[in-house]
Amino acid sequence: MTENWTGRTVELTVGAVAHGGHCVARVDGRVVFVRHALPGERVLAEVTEDGGKSFCRADAVRVLAPSPDRVEPPCPVAGPGLCGGCDWQHASGAAQRALKASVVEEQLRRLAGLEWPVSVEELPGGLVRWRTRTRFVAGADGHAGLRAHRSHRVVPLTDCPITTRGAVEAVLPLPWSPGDEIETTEDADGAVHVRRLPEGGGPGEQRRGGVARERAAGRDWRLGAHGFWQVHPEAAATLARVVGEWARAEPGTRAWDLYAGAGLFAAVLGEQVGARGTVLAVESARRAVADGKANLAALRQVRWHCAPVERVLRDRRDRPGVVVLDPPRKGAGRAVVERIAGAGPQRVVYVACDPAALARDVATFAGLGYRLTRLRAFDAFPMTHHVECVALFEPAASGH
Numbered sequence: 001m002t003e004n005w006t007g008r009t010v011e012l013t014v015g016a017v018a019h020g021g022h023c024v025a026r027v028d029g030r031v032v033f034v035r036h037a038l039p040g041e042r043v044l045a046e047v048t049e050d051g052g053k054s055f056c057r058a059d060a061v062r063v064l065a066p067s068p069d070r071v072e073p074p075c076p077v078a079g080p081g082l083c084g085g086c087d088w089q090h091a092s093g094a095a096q097r098a099l100k101a102s103v104v105e106e107q108l109r110r111l112a113g114l115e116w117p118v119s120v121e122e123l124p125g126g127l128v129r130w131r132t133r134t135r136f137v138a139g140a141d142g143h144a145g146l147r148a149h150r151s152h153r154v155v156p157l158t159d160c161p162i163t164t165r166g167a168v169e170a171v172l173p174l175p176w177s178p179g180d181e182i183e184t185t186e187d188a189d190g191a192v193h194v195r196r197l198p199e200g201g202g203p204g205e206q207r208r209g210g211v212a213r214e215r216a217a218g219r220d221w222r223l224g225a226h227g228f229w230q231v232h233p234e235a236a237a238t239l240a241r242v243v244g245e246w247a248r249a250e251p252g253t254r255a256w257d258l259y260a261g262a263g264l265f266a267a268v269l270g271e272q273v274g275a276r277g278t279v280l281a282v283e284s285a286r287r288a289v290a291d292g293k294a295n296l297a298a299l300r301q302v303r304w305h306c307a308p309v310e311r312v313l314r315d316r317r318d319r320p321g322v323v324v325l326d327p328p329r330k331g332a333g334r335a336v337v338e339r340i341a342g343a344g345p346q347r348v349v350y351v352a353c354d355p356a357a358l359a360r361d362v363a364t365f366a367g368l369g370y371r372l373t374r375l376r377a378f379d380a381f382p383m384t385h386h387v388e389c390v391a392l393f394e395p396a397a398s399g400h
């Protein structure tokens with residue numbers, strides 16, 4: 001039996017960053033995933049979880065030899081045992097992007113066997129006050145707060161520097177009930193929408209919900225304030241631009257937009273295929289489909305299917321020229337990738353918020369004759385380890 005290390009303080013040298021944002025270190029033959037540290041640093045770390053022989057988790061509690069990339073975190077509740085949301089705010093912006101790039105590269109190498117140099121591009125707007133959609137939670141005393149890392153404990157909110165000021169100000173003074181989940185959205189017009197979800201889910205209560213207005217892909221959108229939309233104000237327009245450039249759906253052809261949300265990419269594809277083409281937009285959330293139908297009513301070539309992608313693709317025999325997909329964090333998975341490759345598109349544009357899921361799907365596409373031909377990565381989530389990628393796949397035989 002190995003000794004349980006929980007609560008023990010160890011001195012270690014921090015190694016490379018891993019998927020999930022932790023840095024990897026080795027102590028006495030055991031792997032330790034360290035938070036609040038940067039590669040190359042010498043730190044004292046407190047073990048927060050002993051996962052048995054295979055690994056431990058630890059928080060750096062004292063930095064003995066800091067990295068030149070280390071900066072003072074702007075958040076009043078950053079640090080071990082506190083809010084777990086912004087795990088990289090102790091790194092400069094350039095260092096955060098370099099760390100994200102190395103994670104994407106490592107996942108592609110490990111899971112898809114690809115050596116692919118990645119650079120992560122900055123979006124306009126800086127490192128703070130960018131987040132337009134945030135979920136807070138009320139503590140036992142009724143104050144709004146944020147959840148501590150891997151815990152139900154609530155860290156009381158004094159500020160959340162990544163969230164828009166309007167959303168923080170809307171949440172701070174309200175008297176909440178303990179356990180309330182509070183969702184905020186600040187839209188492109190600066191209107192702040194707040195929704196309270198009773199503990200344990202339920203239908204929720206609109207405090208000041210309603211319609212959010214956004215602008216992307218050359219149009220104005222009216223959306224349910226708490227449905228899916230990119231949380232960085234520049235992300236939707238940036239992703240729509242890259243998707244459009246790479247999709248290049250030809251007039252009069254057929255395209256698929258899978259995991260379509262309210263139809264951000266269906267709008268782009270609809271413009272490209274024109275009135276004589278067809279875009280199949282597949283989305284399982286009813287509210288998103290209703291928003292999509294309303295926003296894209298003038299694009300009659302966009303046909304909506306409100307159902308899981310897996311189910312819709314099982315019965316399809318059509319052959320789209322272009323497929324765009326933007327799955328949730330777990331990726332598309334083998335069955336969906338097989339259906340897409342089996343439909344024989346000339347181009348597949350894949351928008352991904354998880355590099356490991358993307359890399360697994362890259363490997364599946366490769367086995368089915370579709371190779372990765374382009375990849376861009378964006379820092380759509382500054383201060384956190386998250387990164388948004390757009391990948392282009394083309395048939396291996398297409399000679400690129």
Ligand SMILES: C[S@@+](CC[C@H](N)C(=O)[O-])C[C@H]1O[C@@H](n2cnc3c(N)ncnc32)[C@H](O)[C@@H]1O
Binds near residue numbers: 261288
């Ligand atoms: C990352 S969002 C992308 C939305 C949209 N492309 C956009 O950029 O606004 C993923 C979407 O997939 C939907 N979704 C999740 N699982 C699904 C499934 N199995 N079938 C269809 N849609 C699904 C979610 O409701 C969500 O709207």
